[in-house]
Amino acid sequence: SFACSHSLSKEHVQRYSRHLLLPSFGLSAQERLCQGSVLIVGCGGLGSPAALYLAASGVGTLGLVDHDVVDLSNLHRQIIHTEARVGVHKATSAAQACAALNSLVKVNTHMDGFNPANALEIVRGYDVVLDATDNPTTRYLINDACVVLGKPLVSAAAVGTDGQLTVYNYGEDAPCYRCLFPESPAPENCSRCADAGVLGPVPGAMGVLQAVEVVKLLGGVGDVLAKKLLIFDALAGRFTTVRLRGKRTECVACGLCPSITRENLAAYDYVAFTGQAPTDAAPSLSVL
Amino acid sequence: SFACSHSLSKEHVQRYSRHLLLPSFGLSAQERLCQGSVLIVGCGGLGSPAALYLAASGVGTLGLVDHDVVDLSNLHRQIIHTEARVGVHKATSAAQACAALNSLVKVNTHMDGFNPANALEIVRGYDVVLDATDNPTTRYLINDACVVLGKPLVSAAAVGTDGQLTVYNYGEDAPCYRCLFPESPAPENCSRCADAGVLGPVPGAMGVLQAVEVVKLLGGVGDVLAKKLLIFDALAGRFTTVRLRGKRTECVACGLCPSITRENLAAYDYVAFTGQAPTDAAPSLSVL
Amino acid sequence: MKVKLEFSGGMDLLFGNKKMHEVELAETNGKRWTVGRVIMWARENLLTERPELFMKGDSVRPGILVLVNDCDWELSGTLDCELQDGDTVTFISTLHGG
Amino acid sequence: MKVKLEFSGGMDLLFGNKKMHEVELAETNGKRWTVGRVIMWARENLLTERPELFMKGDSVRPGILVLVNDCDWELSGTLDCELQDGDTVTFISTLHGG
Numbered sequence: 184s185f186a187c188s189h190s191l192s193k194e195h196v197q198r199y200s201r202h203l204l205l206p207s208f209g210l211s212a213q214e215r216l217c218q219g220s221v222l223i224v225g226c227g228g229l230g231s232p233a234a235l236y237l238a239a240s241g242v243g244t245l246g247l248v249d250h251d252v253v254d255l256s257n258l259h260r261q262i263i264h265t266e267a268r269v270g271v272h273k274a275t276s277a278a279q280a281c282a283a284l285n286s287l288v289k290v291n292t293h294m295d296g297f298n299p300a301n302a303l304e305i306v307r308g309y310d311v312v313l314d315a316t317d318n319p320t321t322r323y324l325i326n327d328a329c330v331v332l333g334k335p336l337v338s339a340a341a342v343g344t345d346g347q348l349t350v351y352n353y354g355e356d357a358p359c360y361r362c363l364f365p366e367s368p369a370p371e372n373c374s375r376c377a378d379a380g381v382l383g384p385v386p387g388a389m390g391v392l393q394a395v396e397v398v399k400l401l402g403g404v405g406d407v408l409a410k411k412l413l414i415f416d417a418l419a420g421r422f423t424t425v426r427l428r429g430k431r432t433e434c435v436a437c438g439l440c441p442s443i444t445r446e447n448l449a450a451y452d453y454v455a456f457t458g459q460a461p462t463d464a465a466p467s468l469s470v471l
Numbered sequence: 472s473f474a475c476s477h478s479l480s481k482e483h484v485q486r487y488s489r490h491l492l493l494p495s496f497g498l499s500a501q502e503r504l505c506q507g508s509v510l511i512v513g514c515g516g517l518g519s520p521a522a523l524y525l526a527a528s529g530v531g532t533l534g535l536v537d538h539d540v541v542d543l544s545n546l547h548r549q550i551i552h553t554e555a556r557v558g559v560h561k562a563t564s565a566a567q568a569c570a571a572l573n574s575l576v577k578v579n580t581h582m583d584g585f586n587p588a589n590a591l592e593i594v595r596g597y598d599v600v601l602d603a604t605d606n607p608t609t610r611y612l613i614n615d616a617c618v619v620l621g622k623p624l625v626s627a628a629a630v631g632t633d634g635q636l637t638v639y640n641y642g643e644d645a646p647c648y649r650c651l652f653p654e655s656p657a658p659e660n661c662s663r664c665a666d667a668g669v670l671g672p673v674p675g676a677m678g679v680l681q682a683v684e685v686v687k688l689l690g691g692v693g694d695v696l697a698k699k700l701l702i703f704d705a706l707a708g709r710f711t712t713v714r715l716r717g718k719r720t721e722c723v724a725c726g727l728c729p730s731i732t733r734e735n736l737a738a739y740d741y742v743a744f745t746g747q748a749p750t751d752a753a754p755s756l757s758v759l
Numbered sequence: 760m761k762v763k764l765e766f767s768g769g770m771d772l773l774f775g776n777k778k779m780h781e782v783e784l785a786e787t788n789g790k791r792w793t794v795g796r797v798i799m800w801a802r803e804n805l806l807t808e809r810p811e812l813f814m815k816g817d818s819v820r821p822g823i824l825v826l827v828n829d830c831d832w833e834l835s836g837t838l839d840c841e842l843q844d845g846d847t848v849t850f851i852s853t854l855h856g857g
Numbered sequence: 858m859k860v861k862l863e864f865s866g867g868m869d870l871l872f873g874n875k876k877m878h879e880v881e882l883a884e885t886n887g888k889r890w891t892v893g894r895v896i897m898w899a900r901e902n903l904l905t906e907r908p909e910l911f912m913k914g915d916s917v918r919p920g921i922l923v924l925v926n927d928c929d930w931e932l933s934g935t936l937d938c939e940l941q942d943g944d945t946v947t948f949i950s951t952l953h954g955g
C-alpha cells in the first residue's frame with residue numbers, strides 16, 4: 184500500500200514498520216524524520232532518554248554535546264551510560280549506546296561542551312535543538328544561538344520531583360527563553376540537581392517527552408508544544424499545561440530590534456549576565 | 472546530616488546521592504526502595520524504559536519476564552535492546568542492560584513468559600508488579616494473579632500515539648482490571664502495535680511513568696495513581712487524568728465473593744475468556 | 760442543549776478522525792438526554808466507520824470506558840446518567856499494546 | 858473573596874511545604890484585589906522561609922512565572938490584573954536542572 188518510489192531502504196522499512204503502519208505518521212513523516220537532524224545539548228538526565236528514543240525513531244543525524252565524563256552518581260538517572268563507562272566522556276558514551284541501538288543513524292559528538300565561541304558553528308548544522316543542560320547560563324546561550332539561526336528549541340528541565348517542558352522559537356508568535364525570562368534569576372533562585380537532588384525517572388519522563396516533540400516537529404505531525412508549558416508534578420502524578428505569552432516585541436534576542444545577533448553572540452558575556460558558572464557542580468559528599 | 476546507622480553501603484550512598492539529597496525522598500525512602508522487589512512482565516516498549524529506570528533508581532530485586540526474542544522491528548521503541556542482541560531472548564537482553572547500568576541490583580530472568588501455570592509462583596516473590604505486556608489475555612491473567620496474592624499492579628499501555636496508565640489493586644478501595652472491564656473486549660476492538668503501529672517514544676513515556684509510580688509505591692512517597700487513569704495524547708501533547716470507579720463488590724477477582732482464587736487460577740482458561748491468543752503477532756511485511 | 764462528545768484512544772478513527780465534537784441536542788417532548796440516548800444519537804449522527812465496533816445491545820462495546828466530565832460513568836448512573844448543558848461525554852478505547 | 862494560591866516547581870518549600878493554599882481575602886474599603894496586592898499578602902501571611910527568594914521590589918523575583926487561571930500573567934496585565942472570586946494564582950519556579 185506504499186508508493187513504489189520512496190527513499191527508505193528495505194532495512195529502514197523493516198526497522199520502522201510500526202511507524203509506517205501508523206495512519207497519523209506513515210511513510211512521508213518517517214522519510215522527513217530520516218532526513219532530519221537534531222542537536223542534543225547535554226548527555227545527562229534529559230539527554231539520555233532523548234538520545235536513545237531519537238536514535239531508535241530514526242532521525243537522520245544526531246549531534247551530542249557534552250564536556251564532562253560519566254560519574255557514578257549520574258547513573259541513578261543517566262541511563263544511556265554504564266558502569267563500565269564511568270570516566271568516559273559523556274558524548275562518547277552516549278554515541279556508543281546510540282550506535283549499538285541503530286547503526287542507520289549518523290551520530291556526531293561535540294566534545295568541548297557548548298560555549299559562545301563554538302555555539303553558532305555547532306547549531307548551524309542541525310534542524311532542531313534539544314536543551315538538556317543543567318544551568319541557566321548555558322540555557323540563555325542555547326536560546327540565543329537558536330534565535331539568531333532560526334532553529335526551534337525543545338527545552339525541558341527537572342529538579343527534585345518536578346519537570347517542565349516547552350518549545351521555544353517555533354512558528355510565528357511563540358516566545359523564546361528570553362521573552363519569558365528577560366532578567367536572569369539570581370543564583371540562589373536556581374535550585375540544581377546537585378544541591379536539591381532529583382528523582383531519577385523524573386528527568387527521564389521529561390527527556391522522552393522532548394523526543395516526542397522532536398519526532399512531531401521533524402515528522403510534521405501533531406501540535407507542537409509552543410506557547411504552552413507542560414508541568415509534571417511526579418509526587419502528585421499530575422501533568423498540567425499552561426498558556427504562555429507570545430513573543431515580546433522588545434526582546435533582546437527575538438524582538439523587533441534585537442541587540443543579540445549572529446555577529447556579536449560570541450562576544451556576549453553569559454557568565455556576567457547570569458552571575459553563574461555554566462556547571463552543575465557536585466556537592467561535597469563528606470556529610471554523607 | 473544523615474543518621475549513622477543505615478543499611479546503605481558507601482557505594483550506595485555515592486550512587487544514590489541525588490535521591491538522598493531530596494527532602495521528599497531521602498535516606499529512608501531509598502532504603503525501602505533498595506529492599507523492595509518489582510516484577511516487570513514484558514521487556515518490550517513499556518518494559519524497556521521501566522526496567523532501565525528501576526535498575527538505575529536502585530530497587531533491590533528486579534524480575535524480568537518475556538518469552539520472545541529481540542526482533543529488528545522492536546528497536547524503534549524497545550531501547551533496552553541492541554542490534555547485536557537481535558535474536559537473543561528479551562529477558563536476557565534486558566537483564567544484560569540492567570546489570571551494565573547497576574550491578575547492585577539483583578536481576579532475575581523468567582524465560583518462559585507468563586502463563587496460568589507459572590503466574591502465582593513468579594508473582595509471589597515480588598512486592599509490586601508492572602504490566603508491560605501487549606495483549607488483553609495476559610493482562611487479565613496478571614490482574615488475577617496480583618489480586619489473589621495482594622500485590623499492587625502498575626499498568627500501562629500504548630498504541631498509535633495514545634498512552635494510558637493506572638495502578639490497580641492498591642489500597643482499600645481501588646479497582647482491579649476486572650472491575651473496570653468485567654467483560655473482555657472482542658478481538659476486533661483490540662488494536663495492537665503490530666497492526667495499528669505505535670510511535671516509538673509513546674510507550675517510552677508511559678514506561679518511564681510506570682517507573683515513577685513504582686518508585687513512589689516502594690519508597691512510600693507521594694500519591695499513587697490508583698482510582699485514576701492518566702491518558703496521554705502525544706499528537707496533542709496533552710495529558711488528562713480522569714477519576715475511576717472504586718472496587719465492584721460483584722467483581723469475580725476482587726469482589727466480596729470472588730470466583731477466582733489462588734487454588735483455581737491455574738485452571739482458568741484465559742484464551743477462551745478473551746478469545747485471543749496471548750501474543751501481539753507481527754504483520755506480514757510483504758505489502759511494504 | 761450543547762454537549763461535547765470526545766473520542767480518545769483510537770475511538771476517533773470511527774468518528775471521522777475527529778477527537779472532539781461539540782453538538783447541539785434538541786429538546787424532544789420534554790424527554791431528558793441521558794448518556795444512553797446520547798450513545799444512540801452519536802451512532803446515528805456522528806459515526807462514520809464500522810458501527811459494530813462502537814455498540815453492543817443498547818450500550819457501548821466491552822473495553823470502551825465512558826466518562827462524564829472526566830469521571831467514570833459508573834459514578835453517575837451509566838446509561839441513565841442525565842446530562843446538563845455544557846457537559847462532556849468521553850469515550851475511551853482501552854489500549855492493550857506496549 | 859476566595860482565591861487559590863498554588864506554588865509549584867519547588868516554590869512550595871518557601872510556603873510551608875504546601876502546594877495549594879485556599880485563602881479568603883477580605884474586602885478593604887472597596888480596594889480591588891490585584892495580583893500585585895496578592896503577592897504582598899502572600900508574603901505577609903503565607904511565606905515561611907527565606908522571603909528574599911520570593912520578591913524583588915514590588916514583584917516576584919526573576920525566574921518565577923506567575924499564572925492566573927493557568928495563563929501567563931503577561932496575558933492579563935501582570936501586577937495590575939484584577940482577581941475575581943474563585944480565581945487561581947500560580948507561582949512556578951523555573952527549573953534549570955537536567
Ligand SMILES: [Zn+2]
Nearest residue numbers: 359362434437
Ligand atoms: Zn524572545
Ligand SMILES: [Zn+2]
Nearest residue numbers: 647650722725
Ligand atoms: Zn476487581
